[in-house]
Every structure is written in C-alpha cells, then in structure tokens.
Amino acid sequence: MVTFRQRIVESINNENLQIALDNNTERRLKGRAAAFESIPDWRTRRKRAHAVRADVIEHLDEYLAQFIAKNEENGVIVHRAKDAAEAIEIFLKIAKNLPQRKQEESLVSLRELRGKKILIAKSKSMASEEIALNHALEKENIEVIETDLGEYIVQLRHERPSHIITPAAHLRKEQVAELFHEKLGIPYTTDIPTLTATARKVLREVFLTADIGFSGVNFGVADTGSLCIITNEGNGRMVSTIPPVHIALMGMERIVPNLDDLALMLSLLPRSATGQKLTVYTQILNKPLDGQTRHLIILDNGRTRLRNSPLKESLYCIRCGACLNACPVFRELSGHAYIGKDNSIAPYPGPIGSVISPGLFGENYVQLAQASSLCGACKDACPVDIDLPKLLTRVRAGQSPVISDQLSVNSEGAGLTASTKIALQIYTRVATHPRLFSAAQKFAALGSFLLAPSSKWIRLPAFTGWGYSKDLPKFAGKTFRDRYVKKIVESERFASRLRRDIETPTSGDVGVHLDKVEQFTQELIALGGHVYQTKNVTKDVIEFLKSRNINKIHLEPHTLDESLLKEANIEFTHEPDDQIIAGVTNTRCGLADTGSVLVADGEGNPLRGSLLPEIHIAILRAENILPSLPNALDLVKDQRAAVFITGPSRTADIEMTLTIGVHGPKEIHVFVDDSNLG
Amino acid sequence: MTTIQLFVTCLVDSFFPETGEALVNIFQRLGIDVDFAREQTCCGQPQFNAGLRKDARAIAEHTIKVFENAAGDIVTPSGSCAHHFRHNFLELFEGDSVWLPRAKAISARTYEFTEYLVDKLGVTDLGAKWDGMLTYHPSCHTLRGINVDKQPRALLQNVHGATLVELPHAEECCGFGGVMSVEHPELSAEWLKRKISNLESTQSPTLVVTDAGCLMHIAGGLNRQKKNQRVLHIAEILNHV
Numbered sequence: 063m064v065t066f067r068q069r070i071v072e073s074i075n076n077e078n079l080q081i082a083l084d085n086n087t088e089r090r091l092k093g094r095a096a097a098f099e100s101i102p103d104w105r106t107r108r109k110r111a112h113a114v115r116a117d118v119i120e121h122l123d124e125y126l127a128q129f130i131a132k133n134e135e136n137g138v139i140v141h142r143a144k145d146a147a148e149a150i151e152i153f154l155k156i157a158k159n160l161p162q163r164k165q166e167e168s169l170v171s172l173r174e175l176r177g178k179k180i181l182i183a184k185s186k187s188m189a190s191e192e193i194a195l196n197h198a199l200e201k202e203n204i205e206v207i208e209t210d211l212g213e214y215i216v217q218l219r220h221e222r223p224s225h226i227i228t229p230a231a232h233l234r235k236e237q238v239a240e241l242f243h244e245k246l247g248i249p250y251t252t253d254i255p256t257l258t259a260t261a262r263k264v265l266r267e268v269f270l271t272a273d274i275g276f277s278g279v280n281f282g283v284a285d286t287g288s289l290c291i292i293t294n295e296g297n298g299r300m301v302s303t304i305p306p307v308h309i310a311l312m313g314m315e316r317i318v319p320n321l322d323d324l325a326l327m328l329s330l331l332p333r334s335a336t337g338q339k340l341t342v343y344t345q346i347l348n349k350p351l352d353g354q355t356r357h358l359i360i361l362d363n364g365r366t367r368l369r370n371s372p373l374k375e376s377l378y379c380i381r382c383g384a385c386l387n388a389c390p391v392f393r394e395l396s397g398h399a400y401i402g403k404d405n406s407i408a409p410y411p412g413p414i415g416s417v418i419s420p421g422l423f424g425e426n427y428v429q430l431a432q433a434s435s436l437c438g439a440c441k442d443a444c445p446v447d448i449d450l451p452k453l454l455t456r457v458r459a460g461q462s463p464v465i466s467d468q469l470s471v472n473s474e475g476a477g478l479t480a481s482t483k484i485a486l487q488i489y490t491r492v493a494t495h496p497r498l499f500s501a502a503q504k505f506a507a508l509g510s511f512l513l514a515p516s517s518k519w520i521r522l523p524a525f526t527g528w529g530y531s532k533d534l535p536k537f538a539g540k541t542f543r544d545r546y547v548k549k550i551v552e553s554e555r556f557a558s559r560l561r562r563d564i565e566t567p568t569s570g571d572v573g574v575h576l577d578k579v580e581q582f583t584q585e586l587i588a589l590g591g592h593v594y595q596t597k598n599v600t601k602d603v604i605e606f607l608k609s610r611n612i613n614k615i616h617l618e619p620h621t622l623d624e625s626l627l628k629e630a631n632i633e634f635t636h637e638p639d640d641q642i643i644a645g646v647t648n649t650r651c652g653l654a655d656t657g658s659v660l661v662a663d664g665e666g667n668p669l670r671g672s673l674l675p676e677i678h679i680a681i682l683r684a685e686n687i688l689p690s691l692p693n694a695l696d697l698v699k700d701q702r703a704a705v706f707i708t709g710p711s712r713t714a715d716i717e718m719t720l721t722i723g724v725h726g727p728k729e730i731h732v733f734v735d736d737s738n739l740g
Numbered sequence: 741m742t743t744i745q746l747f748v749t750c751l752v753d754s755f756f757p758e759t760g761e762a763l764v765n766i767f768q769r770l771g772i773d774v775d776f777a778r779e780q781t782c783c784g785q786p787q788f789n790a791g792l793r794k795d796a797r798a799i800a801e802h803t804i805k806v807f808e809n810a811a812g813d814i815v816t817p818s819g820s821c822a823h824h825f826r827h828n829f830l831e832l833f834e835g836d837s838v839w840l841p842r843a844k845a846i847s848a849r850t851y852e853f854t855e856y857l858v859d860k861l862g863v864t865d866l867g868a869k870w871d872g873m874l875t876y877h878p879s880c881h882t883l884r885g886i887n888v889d890k891q892p893r894a895l896l897q898n899v900h901g902a903t904l905v906e907l908p909h910a911e912e913c914c915g916f917g918g919v920m921s922v923e924h925p926e927l928s929a930e931w932l933k934r935k936i937s938n939l940e941s942t943q944s945p946t947l948v949v950t951d952a953g954c955l956m957h958i959a960g961g962l963n964r965q966k967k968n969q970r971v972l973h974i975a976e977i978l979n980h981v
Contacts, residue, residue, distance in 0.1 A: 067924065067926070070924065070926055070927060071926050074926055074927075074930055390912060390913050390915075390927075390931055391927060394927055394930050431791075432790075432791075432919075432920070432923055432924070433920070433923075433924050433927060434917070434920060435880065435913045435915060435916065435917020435918075435920045435921075435928075435931075436789055436880070436881075436917060436918075436920075437880035437884070437912075437913035437917065438880055438881070438883075438884035438885055439880075439884070439911070439912075439913070441884065442884050452827075452831060455788065455789060455791060455828075455831075457791075458789070458790060458791025459791040459792075459793045460791065474791055474792050474793055474794060474795075475790055475791045475792045476791055477791070478790050478791060478792075478919075478923065479923060482790065482919055482922060482923055483790070483792070486786055486787050486790055486792055486795060486919070487792065487795060489782070489786070489787070490784070490787055490792070490795035490798055490799060492781070493750070493781040493782040493784065493799045493802070494781070494798050494799055494802045496778065496779045496780070496781055499781040499782075503753070503754050506754065507754075519960070519963050521964075524925070526922070527921065527922030527923065527925040528921060528922055528925070528960075530925035530926065530928075530929055531925060531928065531929035531932055531933075531961060531964060532929075532932065532957060532960030532961040532963070532964050533960045533963045533964045534956075534960060535755045535756075535956050535959065535960065536755075537754055537755060538754060538755055538756070538757050540757065541753050541754055541757055542748050542752060542753040542757035542760040542761070542776075543748075543753055543776070543778060544757075545757050545760075545761060546760070546761075546764070546776045548775075548776070
C-alpha cells in the first residue's frame with residue numbers, strides 16, 4: 063500500500079515525469095496568457111461566466127427539464143442515470159439493441175475479423191472516466207477504443223489519463239515511441255508526426271467500422287437542446303457523424319441557458335484549456351443526422367448531493383484544466399499521484415479534483431485537499447472564477463458531502479495528520495489566552511537558545527517536516543510585545559508632500575480595425591490554413607486541384623459550377639467516400655476574429671466532406687464573414703448539426719508538440735468569393 | 741492625529757520583532773500614532789487553513805474582541821493575515837447573526853501595511869535609501885488573496901539608490917503554505933528550490949517580501965543551502981533612511 067505522500071515522493075523523483083510536466087506547465091501557461099490578450103475584457107467575461115454558471119446550478123432542475131424536452135423534440139433519445147451503475151446499464155441496453163446496419167462488404171469482413179464484437183469508437187469524456195465505463199463494457203465483451211490521441215496512448219498503456227485535457231501529459235515522446243513500436247508494430251521512431259499518422263491510420267478503421275460512436279458533451283444548451291462538443295483532432299466529429307449510433311454522456315451540470323451564453327463560454331474555455339481562440343472543431347448538434355440514432359445520457363453520480371453541499375460552487379467548473387496547469391502541486395505530481403486512501407487514482411486531479419473527487423466520491427479522497435499551499439493560482443486561472451482555495455478549506459473542514467457509510471470519518475481537519483492536528487489544537491488554547499501566549503513565547507525562546515546557543519538558526523530533523531528542507535529561525539529573545547513602548551508622536555505629517563503616483567492600468571490598445579476578410583485571412587493562416595481571394599471560384603478551385611494532381615472530389619451540391627468541373631475532367635460525387643482525398647463544401651459563414659468557417663449538415667453530406675478527406679476546400683462568400691462567434695449563432699439554431707472549423711485538425715498530446723492532421727483534414731483551403739464586394 | 745491599531749502577527753512578534761519596530765518607526769515619521777493591543781496573539785489562520793474551524797473561530801473571536809473597541813484602522817505587516825481578516829473571518833462566521841456583523845466590522849477596517857500606506861495615506865515615497873539591488877517576491881495572499889501588488893512595487897520603486905530587478909516567475913508560491921510546509925514537506929521543498937534558483941538568477945543579494953511566513957520559509961531554505969542572500973520584510977527596507 064502506497065500512501066499519498068509516498069506517491070508524491072515517487073513523482074518528484076521521476077525525472078521523465080518532471081520534464082514532461084515542466085513542458086506541459088510552461089507551454090500551457092504561456093499559451094493561455096497569449097490567448098487572453100485578444101480579449102482585453104476577459105475579467106468582465108469571467109465574472110459574467112461565473113454568474114451564468116451560478117444561475118444554472120441554482121435553477122438546474124428547470125434548465126434540465128427544458129433541455130431534455132428540447133432534445134426529445136429534436137429526436138434525441140434521452141436517458142437519466144443517477145449513478146455509474148445506472149449509466150452502464152443504459153449503455154449496455156443500447157449496445158444490445160443496435161439497429162440493423164446497412165453493411166458494405168468490406169466492413170462485414172472487418173467485423174468478422176474482430177469476431178463480431180461490438181465496437182465502440184470513443185471520444186474523450188471525463189464523465190466516462192468517472193464511471194469507469196471502458197472497464198464495465200470490456201467485461202461485457204464490448205470493445206471500446208479511445209480515439210483522442212492522448213487517450214489512445216494511455217489506453218494502450220492500461221493507464222488512466224493524467225490530465226483532463228492532455229491525458230498523456232505525463233509521458234515523453236520516447237515512451238510513446240516505445241509503446242507504438244511494441245503495440246502497433248511500427249519501427250521505433252520519436253518523430254511525432256509519424257507517431258500521429260500511425261494513430262490516424264489505425265483509428266480511421268475504427269471510426270469507419272464502429273457500431274457506436276461515443277462522446278462526452280462540453281455544453282448542453284437549454285433553450286435549443288443543442289449539444290456542443292469541441293475537439294481539435296476531429297475524433298469528436300468522427301464518433302458523432304460516422305457510426306449509425308451516437309451516444310453522448312453528459313454530467314448533469316454542463317448546461318448553459320442559451321446560445322449567447324454558449325458563445326461566452328466558448329470565448330473562455332479553449333483559451334483556458336489549450337490557449338486557442340476556438341478549438342479546431344466546435345460542433346453544435348441539434349438533431350440526429352439522417353439514418354443516425356442519438357442517445358443522450360445525463361449523469362448525476364453525486365452531483366445532486368454536491369449541489370446541496372457547501373462545495374456547490376465546484377459544479378460551476380467547465381473542465382478546462384487551467385487550474386491544473388497553474389497549480390504548483392499538479393506540476394510536481396501529474397494526475398496519477400492523486401490517490402485516495404484505498405490507493406485508487408482520483409477521477410479528477412488538480413485543484414478542482416481535490417474538491418470534486420471528495421465532493422462526488424466521498425471521504426476516500428479528502429486527504430488530497432491538504433496538499434495545497436492555498437496559493438490561489440488556481441482561482442486566478444479559473445475562467446469561471448471558482449474560489450478554489452475557499453472550497454479546499456471547506457473540504458479540510460469536513461464539509462464535503464457525507465456519503466452514507468462514511469459518516470463518522472468526515473470531520474474538521476479532514477485529511478490532516480494526527481500530530482499536526484494536536485499541535486494546532488494546543489496552539490489554539492495558547493492563542494486564546496494572551497498570558498499563556500506570552501509565556502509560551504518565552505519558553506520557546508529559551509528552548510531555541512538551548513538548541514542553538516550560538517546560531518540564529520535551528521536545524522530541525524527531517525521528520526518534523528520543517529526540517530526537511532529548511533532551518534527554523536530562533537525565537538526572538540525579546541519579542542515585539544516586550545520591546546514595544548508607546549511613543550507619543552509629535553512630528554507633523556509630511557505625507558502631504560509625498561507623491562501619489564500609482565497608475566491605474568490603462569486598457570490595452572483598441573487595436574487597428576482590420577478589414578474582415580483581411581482579419582479572417584490572418585487568423586486562419588496563423589493556424590496553418592490557406593486562404594485565397596477570388597472572383598471566379600470554380601476556375602480557381604480547378605486550378606488548385608490540378609496543381610495537386612487531384613481529379614476526384616467529394617462535392618457539396620450547388621457549391622461549384624459543375625459543368626466547368628466536367629470540362630476540366632474533374633470527377634465529382636455528392637456521396638461521401640473515405641477514399642477521396644479532397645472534399646469541397648460550402649460554408650454558412652466565416653468568423654473574422656478566429657479564422658473559422660461554419661459548415662452545416664445538408665444535401666451531399668458536407669459534414670463528412672469536411673471531415674473524412676485529407677484536404678478540405680471550403681467556399682466562403684466574403685459578405686458572409688461575420689466579426690465573431692456570437693454573431694453566427696443564429697445561423698446554427700435551425701441546423702440539424704453544424705461545426706465551426708478553425709484550422710486543420712491538430713493535436714498536442716505528445717510532449718505538447720503541435721502536430722497537424724490527426725483525424726480530420728490535414729489541410730484546409732478557404733476560397734473567399736469576393737465578387738459581390740465589387 | 742490618526743491612530744492605527746497594529747496587528748503585528750504571531751510570526752513577527754515571536755521571530756522578527758525588528759519588522760514590527762520598523763513599521764512603528766515608519767508610521768511615527770508619518771505622524772501616525774501606533775497602538776499595540778497587548779491582548780492580541782495570532783489570527784488563527786493556521787487552524788482555519790488546516791480545516792479546524794472550531795479552533796479558528798475561537799481565535800477569531802478573541803481577536804475580534806481585542807480590536808472591536810480599539811480606535812483606528814487595523815494595519816498588519818502580512819498580506820496573509822490581512823486576507824484572513826478580510827475573507828476567512830466572513831467564511832468562518834457565515835450565517836452567525838451575532839458574530840458575522842462583528843467580524844465584518846473588523847474586516848472592513850483591516851489593511852495590509854503597504855496597502856495602507858499607498859491606498860489609504862497616499863504615500864509612495866518614504867524617503868528610504870538603499871544601496872544595491874533588490875528583488876521582490878509577491879506573497880500569494882498579498883498578490884492574489886487581497887490583490888495588493890502595485891502598492892509594494894511603487895514603494896520599492898521610490899527607494900533611493902536601489903536597483904529593482906524583476907524576480908523570474910515571481911508569482912509562484914515559495915512553498916510555505918502554513919501547515920502544508922509541515923504536512924507535505926517534499927512538495928514544499930521543490931517549490932522552495934525553484935524560488936531560490938530564481939532568486940539566484942537575478943544576482944540580487946536581497947529579496948523583499950510582505951509576509952513573515954514567506955520570509956522565514958525562504959530565509960530558512962537559504963540558510964540550509966548555505967546561501968548568502970538575505971530576505972527582508974519591506975518595512976525594514978522602507979525604514980532604511
């Protein structure tokens with residue numbers, strides 16, 4: 063049995079881990095700071111976001127009722143699970159009653175190879191970690207494959223994620239190289255693009271043959287029923303677009319009232335999580351796609367109990383992981399060291415984890431809250447301004463919700479060692495009796511003189527805690543209270559001649575107003591996308607295709623002049639086809655401040671056309687470029703499903719190294735049609 | 741004549757009385773009367789932070805009784821204790837109709853030392869002189885707990901003769917954290933190491949802090965590592981005329 067403290071020491075002494083964690087911390091902190099520069103009003107936004115989340119949690123029942131009704135209206139099958147067991151039961155029921163699937167021959171043979179096991183392609187979900195979903199499904203002979211690169215890596219290693227955003231943050235590329243060599247049979251290489259491409263290839267098969275696609279939910283929008291899922295790699299889109307059944311699992315608190323509030327959250331979440339203005343794919347799913355069944359499982363699992371406890375504010379969390387990156391404790395430990403008394407790894411690590419792990423799962427994890435200096439870096443980093451230090455002290459005060467059989471253990475000083483507790487209680491007695499206090503000071507001074515007669519410092523042994531890395535100053539022979547003699551002050555105030563020159567911080571430059579097309583172009587190019595301004599779209603797309611030797615495309619109808627394509631001998635199809643290298647889709651709008659384009663479901667399946675091919679060609683009318691995400695949400699409301707695409711698919715799951723082209727397209731080319739601008 | 745109540749803090753009282761004396765001198769030069777209530781002890785933050793709320797309440801009640809009938813604002817040379825008075829007192833007595841109003845009255849009168857000088861008195865130049873480099877470590881509870889940062893920096897800017905250099909990663913915790921430094925000494929040691937190596941990188945022989953907790957932690961680490969840098973409370977720098 064390893065104690066929490068032993069686990070801490072192991073982490074500190076693990077050199078690979080420390081290097082990986084330093085990388086994670088430094089890059090994430092820098093990225094976050096840079097991303098927030100583009101919204102100088104972030105403090106106001108953060109207060110607003112706090113208020114929105116507070117309102118949601120306060121009126122959660124009403125919002126959930128509205129959200130569920132909307133989803134049912136939208137054709138989504140909604141389930142509610144009060145705990146892990148119920149959630150898993152619902153899952154199994156769905157898996158065992160799968161609709162007949164129109165099988166293409168190649169897929170049949172693949173399934174036979176797998177021995178007819180049900181296959182689930184899974185996108186990252188912390189809620190699923192919390193209920194240990196994979197383990198439960200595997201026991202029922204259902205195969206679950208994690209498709210987020212980081213999750214895939216930790217699944218291959220039979221580990222749990224060590225970070226809620228970057229699950230493999232604890233590993234270095236050499237370890238991933240060894241793993242892929244051993245498990246996937248590729249030659250040993252530490253080239254991150256090669257490792258990523260390998261995962262892309264293996265997982266592409268999974269997406270195309272899976273019976274069920276599984277995802278979490280970042281936000282549920284109460285008044286439209288929309289599910290918002292954000293990913294960078296494209297796996298979230300794959301699992302919710304390709305398999306015939308999509309199951310989404312959502313913690314019951316992940317609600318925002320409306321699309322405007324969603325826009326507010328989306329301006330904060332990616333910036334806080336990965337330092338991006340928007341993640342590459344921001345999906346808004348309203349109705350199931352043609353031929354698709356969608357289940358939504360809304361999970362309680364302790365949330366109602368938490369909501370009725372003094373730790374309620376922890377439910378405001380939007381799972382960005384910023385507090386983990388900012389936390390000096392997490393920086394030494396990584397997620398795997400946050401263990402309970404029973405040695406199990408806490409489902410949620412870091413400052414928020416040290417509140418919600420005991421908050422949701424009880425006394426077992428209370429000790430985690432003692433590992434904090436209450437330095438407040440987490441509160442500072444939180445995009446919804448959760449007072450984490452206050453909540454940590456509440457956990458320590460035994461205020462986490464009591465879980466039936468653990469009644470007696472939860473008490474003040476929870477997680478504190480017995481000796482510290484006794485020492486502090488003695489000190490309380492001293493500190494409430496001034497004479498005793500003064501006597502104790504004299505006693506301590508005498509003691510420290512005896513311990514170190516000729517030095518200003520006392521060297522205490524390591525077991526005292528203090529003596530582990532520092533010396534203790536000697537108690538003063540004459541304390542302040544002994545030295546203090548009241549003096550009558552006669553001198554005139556001279557404060558008047560002193561300057562008061564503290565500057566109030568000036569708000570940042572308003573910024574040069576950029577033409578929207580220009581701004582859109584700059585933003586997308588910065589993300590590795592390509593933008594072309596044109597008055598003759600079809601001609602220029604043909605020229606681009608020829609330059610790349612592409613003669614077959616997946617084309618959304620009414621997007622290009624099809625007679626010109628025929629003349630140029632470019633073959634096109636309106637049916638999605640995963641063998642085609644380039645997909646051409648229309649877009650509903652562009653976003654100037656993030657370089658995003660909006661692709662919505664429709665005839666010719668543009669959602670797949672913008673997802674499966676290696677190259678996505680998007681046609682955007684210049685007049686459809688809007689300033690920012692909030693301006694575009696009206697366009698999303700009435701779509702079956704839509705996605706904001708912000709650059710090429712990417713990951714930073716291995717050593718925080720940015721790699722382009724994971725599951726979604728490696729290239730995005732936007733042709734901006736400015737013929738109407740004159 | 742303005743009078744202030746000095747809450748000297750248990751650490752300054754017991755370990756660093758010079759800091760308290762420096763503070764008294766500074767206020768006297770400014771023509772402000774400093775009162776020291778002898779019944780004061782500790783603010784009870786260690787108990788609060790450890791989760792021992794009943795103990796923390798007992799000490800807070802004692803402290804409130806000591807100060808509620810004493811005239812003037814309460815000034816303390818510790819961002820951490822100021823934070824405790826200002827925020828934790830309210831948390832401790834939440835829902836208590838007798839003690840919460842009394843706690844609020846105290847908390848509204850409490851100021852951290854540099855905050856009081858700059859925000860309340862409008863003083864940024866105390867005529868202090870210092871020869872050599874200084875670098876500033878913002879204590880967590882001063883910086884993030886009560887949002888006091890520009891005040892100590894402004895005061896240090898106006899120390900004549902001193903060269904102020906920025907401490908890299910200044911905002912990082914030094915690893916004191918009260919009971920945490922005893923409960924999790926291994927974690928505390930790592931942060932302390934990083935703080936000291938950042939300090940070394942500045943070449944500054946003197947580190948300035950606003951809290952005796954950080955002071956005794958960082959100075960204790962420096963002494964253990966046999967380093968020559970000194971850690972001083974800002975009151976001692978500002979009293980150097």
